[in-house]
Amino acid sequence: MVADQILCVERTHPDSLVIVLGDFNKGNHTHVLPKYRQHIKCPTREENILDHCYTTVRDAYHAVPRAALGLSDHVMVHLIPAYRQKLKLCKPVVRTSRKWTSVAVEDLQSCLDSTDWDVFRTATNSLDEYTEAVTSYISFCEDCCVPSCTRVSFNNDKPWFTAKLRRLRLDKAEAFRSGDKDRLKEAKYKFSKAVKKAKQRYSEKLQHQFSANNSASVWRGLKQITSFKPKVSHSTNDRRLANDLNNFYCRFDGQWVGPDTIPLNTSQQRVFPDTIPRDTSQQLQLQCITSTSPTLKVPPSTPTSVTTLSINEEDVNRLFRRQNPRKAAGPDAVSPSSLKHCADQLSPVFTDIFNTSLETCHVPACFKTSTIIPVPKKPRTTGLNDFRPVALTSVVMKSFERLVLSHLKDITDPLLDPLQFAYRANRCVDDAVNLALHYILQHLDSAGTYARILFVDFSSAFNTIIPALLQEKLSQLCVPDSTCRWITDFLSDRKQHVKLGKDFSDSQTISTGSPQGYVLSPLLFSLYTNSCTSSHQSVKLLKFVDDTSLIGLISDVDESAYRSEADHLVKWCKQNNLELSALKTVEMVVDFRRNSAPPAQLPLPRTRADCSHILHHHLVRC
Numbered sequence: 207m208v209a210d211q212i213l214c215v216e217r218t219h220p221d222s223l224v225i226v227l228g229d230f231n232k233g234n235h236t237h238v239l240p241k242y243r244q245h246i247k248c249p250t251r252e253e254n255i256l257d258h259c260y261t262t263v264r265d266a267y268h269a270v271p272r273a274a275l276g277l278s279d280h281v282m283v284h285l286i287p288a289y290r291q292k293l294k295l296c297k298p299v300v301r302t303s304r305k306w307t308s309v310a311v312e313d314l315q316s317c318l319d320s321t322d323w324d325v326f327r328t329a330t331n332s333l334d335e336y337t338e339a340v341t342s343y344i345s346f347c348e349d350c351c352v353p354s355c356t357r358v359s360f361n362n363d364k365p366w367f368t369a370k371l372r373r374l375r376l377d378k379a380e381a382f383r384s385g386d387k388d389r390l391k392e393a394k395y396k397f398s399k400a401v402k403k404a405k406q407r408y409s410e411k412l413q414h415q416f417s418a419n420n421s422a423s424v425w426r427g428l429k430q431i432t433s434f435k436p437k438v439s440h441s442t443n444d445r446r447l448a449n450d451l452n453n454f455y456c457r458f459d460g461q462w463v464g465p466d467t468i469p470l471n472t473s474q475q476r477v478f479p480d481t482i483p484r485d486t487s488q489q490l491q492l493q494c495i496t497s498t499s500p501t502l503k504v505p506p507s508t509p510t511s512v513t514t515l516s517i518n519e520e521d522v523n524r525l526f527r528r529q530n531p532r533k534a535a536g537p538d539a540v541s542p543s544s545l546k547h548c549a550d551q552l553s554p555v556f557t558d559i560f561n562t563s564l565e566t567c568h569v570p571a572c573f574k575t576s577t578i579i580p581v582p583k584k585p586r587t588t589g590l591n592d593f594r595p596v597a598l599t600s601v602v603m604k605s606f607e608r609l610v611l612s613h614l615k616d617i618t619d620p621l622l623d624p625l626q627f628a629y630r631a632n633r634c635v636d637d638a639v640n641l642a643l644h645y646i647l648q649h650l651d652s653a654g655t656y657a658r659i660l661f662v663d664f665s666s667a668f669n670t671i672i673p674a675l676l677q678e679k680l681s682q683l684c685v686p687d688s689t690c691r692w693i694t695d696f697l698s699d700r701k702q703h704v705k706l707g708k709d710f711s712d713s714q715t716i717s718t719g720s721p722q723g724y725v726l727s728p729l730l731f732s733l734y735t736n737s738c739t740s741s742h743q744s745v746k747l748l749k750f751v752d753d754t755s756l757i758g759l760i761s762d763v764d765e766s767a768y769r770s771e772a773d774h775l776v777k778w779c780k781q782n783n784l785e786l787s788a789l790k791t792v793e794m795v796v797d798f799r800r801n802s803a804p805p806a807q808l809p810l811p812r813t814r815a816d817c818s819h820i821l822h823h824h825l826v827r828c
Contacts, residue, residue: 209238226260229280235260245269251280259285296361304348304543305355306531311547314351318344318551327558337559337570341602344552345539365430366408374400448711451580452704454590458670458783459718514686515613517560523553525605536600537575545601560606567691573603574696576721578704595669597702597723607725610689614729618683623736628751629729638750642757645746646796649759656797658768658805660756662775663790667752668727669719670783673697676734683733693730738778742767747775765805772808 208226215224226242232254236244242260245267250257257280259267265288272282304310326343330336378393415427428434526549529542545552563569580593587593615629622630627638646657664670673694680690697720704711720727728751735754740747744767746757756775758768779786795805 208235212239223261228258229256230258231256245285246283250283257283299359300356301359302354302356304352306352306543310352314347315548315551317347317351318548323555333562333566333568334571338572340555341538341540341572344544348541348544366404368404371400371404444706445709448704448706448709451590451593452578452711452714455578455595455669456714456716458666459716514688515564515610517557517609519553519557521609522557522605523549525608526553529601533601534598536598537577538572538600538602540600540602542601556602564688564692567688567695569696573600574700576700576702578702580704580706595722597721599723604725611726611729614685617685618733621683623739623749625747626732626736626749628732635750638748642748642755645757645759650796650798654799655761656795656799658758658760659794660772661792662754662756663787664752665785665787667784668722668731670785671720671731671734672718672783675782676730679734679737738775740771742771745771769808
C-alpha cells in the first residue's frame, strides 16, 4: 500500500524529491522500497527505532534526538542536512604570479640594458659559477622590477567571471556603501550587462571547442563544463613519499655491469678529456663497451668530417622570443616571460654561455638540475610505479637543447634506420601503422601464410640509457667527438629532487638515463636504439622512439627467422641495459588458414604473450 502511494507520487512529480516520514513501528521497508535509504539511526522510543525517514539520496540527513514534546512517548528527531556547500568542500587556493605590465617590462629591459655582463665572466672561475651568477642576477632583477599579485581562487568560482567583472562588482559594492542611489543603479546596470556578455562569450568559446576537429579541445571543453578535477590520493607524509619516489626513480643508476664473459679490449676504450668529470659509475660504464657492440655500416658517400656546432646570437634571440609565458620557470628561477620580453638583452650573454659550454664539453650544473613532478598514471595509485616522472628543467636549457637537437638531426638523419619513424622529415606515427599493415596484408595474400606481431614495451626506457654506450653509438653515427662528449656530460652528474605538493625530497645525483621532460630525450633514445635492426627479409622491426613492433611474415610454418630475431632482440636489450616490461609486452597472431594449430609462445623473459586470432569474417576485403 505504501509502495503504491509512493509510486503514484513519483509519477505525478517526477522532478521532485520524495521524503517519506512516519511512525512505522518495527516495520522494515527496505525490501519494499529498494531505492530509498533510511536516515534515522537513533532510538525514537525507549531503545527502539520506530520513526523512519526515507529518501532516494544516500546520506542526505544526519538524525539527532531531541527532547519529547509534551506527553509524547516518542522523542523529537532533528534532521540536519548532511550536504556541504561546494565552497566549503575545498580550501581556497592562493596563487602568486607576476604582473607583466608595460611599465614593468620597460623597467626590466632598462635594468638589463645597463648591465655589464663581462663583469660576471671575469669575476668567476668556472662556467658553473658564471652561469649561476647570471641566472641569479636575472631572477633578482625580475623580483625588483616586476610586481607580484596574489589571487585567491574559491571552489565555486565561475569560469566566465573575468577580471573586468571583478572590477565592476567592486564598483557596485562601493556605490552601495556610498549611499548614492543613481550611482548604484548605474553600477548595477553595467555589471548585469557585462555578465550577459561574459556568459555569451564563454558559451561561444565552448561551442568552438566542440565544433573544432581537435580531440584535446573537446576534452578540455568537457572538463570545463563538468568542473572535472582529478583527485590524487597522496600519503599523509608527503615528504617521505617524495623521498621514496626519488629513490625509485634513481634505481637504475650504477646497476648495469655490462654483458658477462666478454673481455674488455683496451684499444677500444675512448679517452675522455679532463673537462668531463669521471666518477666511479662512469668508469664502470666505460669498461662495459666491448667489441660485441653492434656497429653501424656507414655508406661510402657519407662525409667523414662534420663541422662542430656553434651557436649564433640570432638563433638564441629567435628561440627566446618564442617562449610561452604561461610555462613555469625551472630550478634556476629564470622565467619564460623574462626571456620573451628581454630577448635582445639576454641573448648575447647566453650565447656566450652556450658556446663556452660546447667548447669545453661541459654543461653548467644549474642547467642539469631538475625538479621531478610525479604525474599519476591512473586515478587510484597503489605503488611507486603508478607515478610517471616528468622533469621540470631550466627554460634556458630547453632553448639550448633545441639548438643541439637541430644540429643532431642534420647529422644523423641520413644514417638512421629507415624503419625508425620518429624525428624524420615527412614521417609520423601514421606512416608506421600504414607500413605495418601493408607488410602484413601483402604477405597474407599468399596461401599458407600468417603473421606474428610482437608489441614490445620497455620498462622506464629513457631512464636506462647508459651515457658511455650512447657516446659510442653517436660516434658511429658521425657525430663530432666534442658533441658526443658534451652529451655525455649533459647526462652525467645530474642533480634531481622530487616535488610533491609543497614538499621536496632530498637531492640526489644520477648519471644514468635521460629523463622525460628533456628536449633531447626522444631523439637520444632513437639514436641509442638505432643499431637494433632486423637482418632477415621476412622479419620487420618498426620503431617510433620507444614504441617497437617486431613483425614476423611466416610462410610454410617456418618460424625460425622470427624466433631468431626475437631472441636477438632480447639479447640486444640485455647488452644495452634495456628491460622488457613483462605486463605490457604482448603478441598478436594474424592467421587466416583453416585448421591452424595455436602457435607456440616465444621464450621471452617473464613476458605474458596474449595470442589473439583475427578471424576471416572480421576483415572486409576491398
